[in-house]
Amino acid sequence: MENSxxxxxxxxxxxxxxxxxxxxxxxxxLFLEFTFGRMRTGSHSIDELSKFxxxxxxxxxxxxxxxxxxxxxxxxxxxxxxxLINLAIKYHVRSIFPYTFQQLAETPITELTHAHQxxxxxxxxxxxxxxxxxxxSHRQIIAAEELKILMHSNECQxxxxxxxxxxxxxxxGTGRFLLDGRNPQxxxxxxxxxxxxxxxxxxxxxxxxxxxxxxxxxxxxxAQQFLxxxxxxxxxxxxxxxxxxxx
Numbered sequence: 462m463e464n465s466x467x468x469x470x471x472x473x474x475x476x477x478x479x480x481x482x483x484x485x486x487x488x489x490x491l492f493l494e495f496t497f498g499r500m501r502t503g504s505h506s507i508d509e510l511s512k513f514x515x516x517x518x519x520x521x522x523x524x525x526x527x528x529x530x531x532x533x534x535x536x537x538x539x540x541x542x543x544x545l546i547n548l549a550i551k552y553h554v555r556s557i558f559p560y561t562f563q564q565l566a567e568t569p570i571t572e573l574t575h576a577h578q579x580x581x582x583x584x585x586x587x588x589x590x591x592x593x594x595x596x597x598s599h600r601q602i603i604a605a606e607e608l609k610i611l612m613h614s615n616e617c618q619x620x621x622x623x624x625x626x627x628x629x630x631x632x633x634g635t636g637r638f639l640l641d642g643r644n645p646q647x648x649x650x651x652x653x654x655x656x657x658x659x660x661x662x663x664x665x666x667x668x669x670x671x672x673x674x675x676x677x678x679x680x681x682x683x684a685q686q687f688l689x690x691x692x693x694x695x696x697x698x699x700x701x702x703x704x705x706x707x708x
Contacts, residue, residue: 550700
């Protein structure tokens with residue numbers, strides 16, 4: 462009886478290579494560099510990281526996947542948020558989604574191209590439009606409707622003049638900072654700039670009292686809360702937790 466030979470399979474020897482279809486040499490080299498602890502210093506392009514993330518997802522390399530996500534997160538400002546949203550949805554990366562969606566909400570809609578829309582998908586794109594419209598409306602309300610002085614301090618000698626000057630300074634200060642067509646300021650910076658203005662007949666006691674209310678940020682926090690809730694809703698709908706591998 463002839464000795465049966467064990468069939469040669471991929472990976473048995475140098476002549477029988479393992480073929481990884483659809484994986485570029487550069488991507489596999491990144492995997493080897495990570496696996497054997499010889500990752501090069503410096504930055505990686507979004508294309509490199511995207512392909513590496515695809516590789517990790519395909520072969521369920523969870524530790525390598527965490528490494529790629531950390532690299533993306535640490536340098537997210539280098540990449541367009543539409544691309545990062547695409548990666549978050551495609552590869553179930555919830556940690557990337559919140560700060561990336563906030564970036565999109567702060568990006569002028571005229572700067573989002575059709576290619577960006579395709580990357581983020583219609584649901585995210587529509588929510589970006591709705592969120593921007595809601596935030597703009599909230600910003601306009603804050604700018605136009607000043608925080609009222611409901612009770613003047615004991616040292617206030619002219620409550621009527623105090624109210625009038627507070628109203629004028631609010632509109633010329635907060636309104637101008639929030640609604641600046643070329644460089645609208647965020648709420649925190651608006652409050653800082655507002656405090657540095659001259660307040661005319663507004664007494665020091667009334668001013669200090671109103672500043673304390675401003676610092677609490679009750680009105681301003683609605684915008685961030687709305688943005689966070691919208692983001693959480695989209696994460697639950699679009700970024701599914703990957704199922705654990707079968708035992």
